[in-house]
Amino acid sequence: xxxxxxxxxxxxxxxxxxxxxxxxGDEVVQINSAAAQVxxxxxxxxxxxxxxxxxxxxx
Ligand SMILES: [Zn+2]
Numbered sequence: 001x002x003x004x005x006x007x008x009x010x011x012x013x014x015x016x017x018x019x020x021x022x023x024x025g026d027e028v029v030q031i032n033s034a035a036a037q038v039x040x041x042x043x044x045x046x047x048x049x050x051x052x053x054x055x056x057x058x059x
Pocket of ligand 1: 006014015020021022023024044045
């Protein structure tokens with residue numbers, strides 16, 4: 001499962017995909033005991049300072 005951490009009220013509309021215009025950074029989430037990749041966290045970049053962020057399930 002992938003999740004996206006996206007700023008609210010930014011000047012651009014963010015998409016919940018790795019191809020978002022802001023070029024979100026990704027981070028692999030693993031469960032140590034299983035050594036299996038369980039998903040990715042995509043951290044989006046706000047083009048203007050945003051104080052509110054929301055986590056969305058996404059692609
Ligand atoms: Zn974005």
